[in-house]
Each structure stands twice: as C-alpha cells, then as structure tokens.
Amino acid sequence: AIAVEGLTKIYGTGESRVAALAGVSFAIDAGEWVAIVGPSGSGKSTLLNLLGLLDRPTAGRYALAGRDVAGLRGAELARTRGELIGFVFQSFNLLPRETARTNVELPLVYAGVPGAERRRRALEALDRVGLADRAGHRPPQLSGGQQQRVAIARALVGRPTMLLADEPTGNLDSATGADILDLFAELNAGGVTLVVVTHDSTVAARAGRVIEIRDGRSYERDTVRAT
Amino acid sequence: AIAVEGLTKIYGTGESRVAALAGVSFAIDAGEWVAIVGPSGSGKSTLLNLLGLLDRPTAGRYALAGRDVAGLRGAELARTRGELIGFVFQSFNLLPRETARTNVELPLVYAGVPGAERRRRALEALDRVGLADRAGHRPPQLSGGQQQRVAIARALVGRPTMLLADEPTGNLDSATGADILDLFAELNAGGVTLVVVTHDSTVAARAGRVIEIRDGRSYERDTVRAT
Numbered sequence A, B: 001a002i003a004v005e006g007l008t009k010i011y012g013t014g015e016s017r018v019a020a021l022a023g024v025s026f027a028i029d030a031g032e033w034v035a036i037v038g039p040s041g042s043g044k045s046t047l048l049n050l051l052g053l054l055d056r057p058t059a060g061r062y063a064l065a066g067r068d069v070a071g072l073r074g075a076e077l078a079r080t081r082g083e084l085i086g087f088v089f090q091s092f093n094l095l096p097r098e099t100a101r102t103n104v105e106l107p108l109v110y111a112g113v114p115g116a117e118r119r120r121r122a123l124e125a126l127d128r129v130g131l132a133d134r135a136g137h138r139p140p141q142l143s144g145g146q147q148q149r150v151a152i153a154r155a156l157v158g159r160p161t162m163l164l165a166d167e168p169t170g171n172l173d174s175a176t177g178a179d180i181l182d183l184f185a186e187l188n189a190g191g192v193t194l195v196v197v198t199h200d201s202t203v204a205a206r207a208g209r210v211i212e213i214r215d216g217r218s219y220e221r222d223t224v225r226a227t
C-alpha cells in the first residue's frame, strides 16, 4: 500500500533550517497495522502529513497503491486523497461553526453522497465512537476527547482503504481509548490499512509492527510479542 | 487554597440542556498536589475552568485563598487570576502569529514586567521544558507536543501560587512527559499548589490525592500508595 524511499522534509533556511525528516525509507503492505512512535518533535506528524498527501516532500519518493504520488496534481490529487485515505489530525481540525454531524458528513459531501444517506452514515459513525447524543453540538460545546472522537468519526465515514491517525487517543481516558482501539481492530480485520502515530504504549502494542522515528529518521523496532 | 461547595454548571436549555457539573464539593489545601481523573465528557475541563476563574458557575460556591470569588469583578478578577493562577489549556490556546517566546512572555506583560527581564524569564521557562532552541518558532512551526510545552512554560513563567493543568502530557512521549512531571514535582516542593486533570495513570500516581469526576459529580478516590 505504501512505499517510501529517502523521504525528506526540510523547513526554513540558514539559521532557521530544520530537517524534520532526514531520509525515511520503509514499506507498508495493504491491511497492515503499523504504529509510529518517537519523541516529541521527532518528525511523526510531518511523516503522516506526507503519507496523507497533505504536504509534499523536499526530496525522496512516495508510492501509494503502487503509484508514485509525485505525478498527482490538483483534482486528481484531491480525489485520490478523498477516496483512499481517512486522516485523524493531532489537533482535530474541526469546523467550529458546524455541528458534530455536519463535520463528519464533510468527506461524503466531497464524494457526492446524497443528503439523506450522508446524514445516516454520519450519525452511524458518531454512534460508533460513542457520540450519538452529541450530534447537534458544535466543537466549542464538546469536551477535548469528544472533539477527538468527532475527528475519528469523520476520518472513517468515507470507508477509506487506509486510516492515518495522529495520536487518536491522546485526550481519551483508558476505557474510551480501548473502545476506539476495538473499533480500529474491527476496521483492520475488514482489510483497512492502519498507520497510527501514538505516544501510548497500549496503542502501540495493538499494532502488528512498530516504526520508531528519532530526529527525522526511521527505525524498525523489534517487538517481542507476548503470546 | 480552594474550597468548592455544590459547584454546578449547566449549558443550554430544554432538549439541549447539559449538566456538565452537577454539584461538586471538595477542599484543596495550599501546597497539595491533586490529580483529577474521569471519563471523556465527565466535566473535568469545566471544573478546571471554574477553578481558574475563566468561567462562572451556574450555582454553588468557590472560595479561593479564603475569599469567595463571586464578589470578584472586572479588573480585580483579572488581577487575582493573573497573580495567583497559572493555567495550561487542553487545547493550548497559543497565539499563532506570536513566537514561542512572546507567547510565554504574555503573563509578564500583563504583570508589568520590563522587557529585558520578560525575555530572560521566558527563555528560562522555555529551557525548563526543553524548548530553548524553538524560542523563535511560531505555533504552526511547532509539533503538537512542543505547542503543549509552550503552553506549560507560559503557565509557570509568572511564578503562580497555583498551577491548573488540563491534560498537560497528552501529546508527549513518556520521556518528555517524565521531564514535565519532574518539573511539576519541583514546583510542588517549592510550595506551588497543583491541580492536574489527566488521563494518564502515571501522572495521577505522582499526585498526593486523586479526585474522580463522573457525570458531573466528584468522588474522592482511595489511593493505595506503594511504599
């Protein structure tokens, strides 16, 4: 599903130059569940944004579903992103003046899904994350963990083949976080590829594989799995 | 330091009525370290906002440093808040067009501290949270955990007598989170009262006492402390 080679992202120039990613290479097969871990500031969100086609690398290659993304432009880039990828942002990126339901409907609007079906699927997604009774609230009327779950619902309402989640349980208590992990396991069992950036070892432990990012470089972590 | 009685916060009316806090009562002595835990949506941020004088209760009483806060208005309210309380927001609330350093200087601007000393203390606070080399970056140029640490630095630069922190380690890896906990322990050893909302059991374990919030009500949790 994913193949990156020498992926590099550099911000700024001269004194303010920051190599957020300094040549990252790995492959992820369709249907895998990979956790990405590493210290604060190490480059995880930068990497996930590149994988999610939200940003372009300074150097290096990224092939998604066998196709080099460098060739994707404009409408085709947007369509590829919309059809294949569900993205959960570290800071949620919800529209503050839209309700939880209309926020979750947004990917379906882009996909041209009719209104009644959009509404039904959005309410179903909110129910999956335990927020059926908050569908009419706007983000400022939601707790931090509720906003995070709306962002998760929005990421999966379009039935993407790949879910990229940037610290999806950071604002959740362990019980609510466990519900989200069970949801992820269900998606993965149904064939969805999962790439989850996390600081939570419980979340990393559920993945089949752990990639560690340190100072903009990637390392495969040997996981000794308890049986 | 803190005494609350029957603290209540109700949002909305009729069908959209939400009792975020339904009568919370407890006391916290000066110099205590209290963790506030509970499920997502249970009322923790609502409670912390009331304690931080960022909002007014619908009903109930709140005495801060022996004085009923209901009587505080306008400039006196702002001054009390500025002098006594450092607040770390769950969503950081940084100014996106200001640098990390000028964001951290803000409480000192309100306190009338001269420019050179403001700068020195802001850089010192950023160094304490491991961000000396990010002082000139603006929030969009910082990682999630870096933004969270800038919010922490801003909360303690004014040397408050009480630090209220809403999930201060949610975006931090365990090593960086441990550094922040050591910093909190240092502040507490120096007499600062700490009230920390957290979903992280490691963070809760460092506190001397745990208050649990569930459905807008508070419960004292009996902690069996390992010796």
Ligand SMILES: Nc1ncnc2c1ncn2[C@@H]1O[C@H](COP(=O)(O)OP(=O)(O)OP(=O)(O)O)[C@@H](O)[C@H]1O
Binding pocket: A134, A137, A140, A141, A142, A143, A144, A145, A146, A171, A172, A173, B011, B012, B018, B019, B020, B038, B039, B040, B041, B042, B043, B044, B045, B046, B047, B090
């Ligand atoms: N302005 C508002 N209008 C309506 N309901 C609100 C408003 N603000 C908060 N709420 C509701 O009040 C409840 C408590 O919210 P609060 O932010 O205190 O929860 P929390 O315990 O901090 O949750 P989390 O752990 O997810 O951050 C939530 O169910 C939320 O939906």
Ligand SMILES: Nc1ncnc2c1ncn2[C@@H]1O[C@H](COP(=O)(O)OP(=O)(O)OP(=O)(O)O)[C@@H](O)[C@H]1O
Binding pocket: A011, A012, A018, A019, A020, A038, A039, A040, A041, A042, A043, A044, A045, A046, A047, A090, B134, B137, B140, B141, B142, B143, B144, B145, B146, B171, B172, B173
């Ligand atoms: N626009 C930018 N300009 C300059 N530097 C940037 C910019 N965006 C990010 N950085 C820097 O790049 C590095 C990597 O950032 P990134 O957000 O990928 O980290 P992260 O691993 O997700 O961290 P966290 O765990 O704290 O979320 C950080 O040191 C950050 O300061």
Ligand SMILES: [Mg+2]
Binding pocket: A044, A045, A046, A090, A166, B143, B144, B145
């Ligand atoms: Mg990040």
Ligand SMILES: [Mg+2]
Binding pocket: A143, A144, A145, B044, B045, B046, B090, B166
């Ligand atoms: Mg909260």
